[in-house]
Amino acid sequence: MEHLQRILRVILFVALLANTVARATRSQPESFLEQIEDTTWVLGNRLWNLTQGRQYGTKLWYNGKDLVGNAVGHYVSYNGACCDLNWTSAAVVESGSDHINVRFRAKEGDFHWVIYDNLTGAYQYFVNHDLPVIGEFRTLWRLDNQSFPRGRTNNKDGVLPALSEYATATNVQDETWQKVDGSFLTKYDWSAFVREQEYYGVYGNEVGSWYIHPSKDYFNGNHLKQELVVHRESKTGDAVQLNMIHGTHYQALSSDQSADGKTWGPWLWYLNNGSKMDAAHRWRKEETAWPYNWFKDSAYQSRGAIQGRLVLSDGRPAAGAAVFLGDNNSNLTTLDQGRDYYYTTYADEDGVFEILSVRSGTYGLYAWSNGGNLAHITTTLVRNNIVISKDKQTELETIFWSSIDRNSRVFQIGDFDRQTTGFALSSPTPYEHGRIAKVPADNVVTVGKSTSSDWYFGQSSIGTHSIIFPLSSMPSRNAKLSVSLAGFSSGCSADILLNAVKIGNITTNSALLPSSQDTYRGATRAGEWHLLEFPVEMSLLKNGDNTLSFKITSSTLWRGWLWDSIFMDWV
Secondary structure, three states: OHHHHHHHHHHHHHHHHHHHHHHHHOOOOOOEEEEEEOOEEEEEOOOEEEEEOOOOEEEEEEOOEEOOOOOOEEEEEEOHHHEEOOOOEEEEEEEOOOEEEEEEEOOOEEEEEEEEOOOOEEEEEEEEOOOOOEOOEEEEEEEOOOOOOEEEOOOOEEEOOOHHHHHOOEEEEOOEEEOOOOOEEEHHHHEEEHHHOOEEEEEOOOOEEEEEOOOOOOOOOOOOOEEEOEEEOOOOOOEEEEEEEEOOOOOOOOOEOOOOOOEEEEEEEEEEOOOHHHHHHHHHHHHHHOOOOOOOOHHHHOEEEEEEEEEEOOOOEOOOOEEEEEOOOOOOOOOOOOOOOOEEEEOOOOOEEEEEEEEOEEEEEEEEOOOHHHOOOOOOEEEEEEEEOOOOEEEOOOEEEOOOOHHHEEEEEOOOOOOOOOOEOOOOOOEOOOHHHHOOOOEEEEOOOOOHHHOEOEEOOOEEEEEEEEEOOOOOOOEEEEEEEEEEEOOOEEEEEEOOEEEEEEOOOOOOOOOOOOHHHOEOOOOOOEEEEEEEOHHHOOOEEEEEEEEEEEOOOOOEEEEEEEEEEEO
């Protein structure tokens, strides 16, 4: 017996010693990549794993369940659904004691999964090598519709339409159906302003799949960039979680050629038990950690900062101004810029703005009115050759912003902010299919008596919307009419009449008005912004009441324009 006990003690000692040595010397992560066939791999960790094929990640195991099921799964594509990336190889290109970096290679570039041992999800990023000129570039999940019945964006949270609802509805346009009760089903109700997003995704009672972008610097466009975010796939019922890292859903034009090495990301794809509270906590954690120390790309880590102050030419601070750091010496609008990296902020009440963690480089600085105290400012400030250097803060001298004398303004309807702010039917939600058709065909407001809420957010139907404005005396100089559109979808045309005399038009097929995908996709807050200007001869004006009319002469259902502001100035 004593001999047996000595043997058992020796075995226990050896086992303990082996375990101690293993703990002390283990440097290999638990996360893994395994190749099953020529173009089939499994990657993940002990918490989740994905089976990845040449195009699609088809099985996502989490908590003992496949979350893809009969859905399409995970893939990367550009310029719509016609161009899915095909992976030719996969490899672990970097690892640490608790993580691996898996690179999937395609002709167009490399897609990376950075997988930590204890993380339910992965950091992802894409490095361009040979993408063509792109409008859309996206990654996405199409997941099991039973596991993910709900969707969440910053402005919409609820149950995604059931697949059965589409069967009894009539398709009336792209991904839009009218139900028997007259209401609409459309995926575009699940759109969002991308730079306002914190965490978004699809979820249920047991599981949630979320995208978290603590930075938006690799997204195209400015403050008002919008994209489709989540939706129900109408043909299959898949729950769709979109990651539109370069997109065109509410724009007229956005065609960009990015340089070899342009990197989108990293962002976090995150799995949990469906808890929005947990996803919000994770968002705050990622935001604090950005820019990520673990991402060793030298261009990514080379960052500086910028600070400046904007002052109007009359000495007032440009309080609340929208500030955009983008392409240098560009002839594109800030919404249409998209080949590089972009930063947005707003000036404080003193006109001061600051942007931290900006990639080193040379930028153009742009600023415009965001309403409020700047509601009458219609010019755009542009300063080029702004240099951002690594580990330095670029301190700009006070920038003076040329602005029109407020006494020159004859009248103004609506704040100038590139949005439909304050107009009738512009709220409460920024998306609703067919809302523009609820606007009356005819409407009249009177300057000095009516308010912005008496003017509608858009115009589409055959009819006339008019502004009556008084003049206290006969004019002694000419004027200029400015028409600021928050969006324009071709299909409607209008004559602009001043005291029954035509002075201009808003028309389809005009070179000045490229059509954007806003009103017919249910946008009610913004789309692609346009500023139209028309000369006004003083002989057309009179003492007393004058009438400015927008008379629609041709119309297409759900097409038309969104109003930003209408104003006239003496010149």
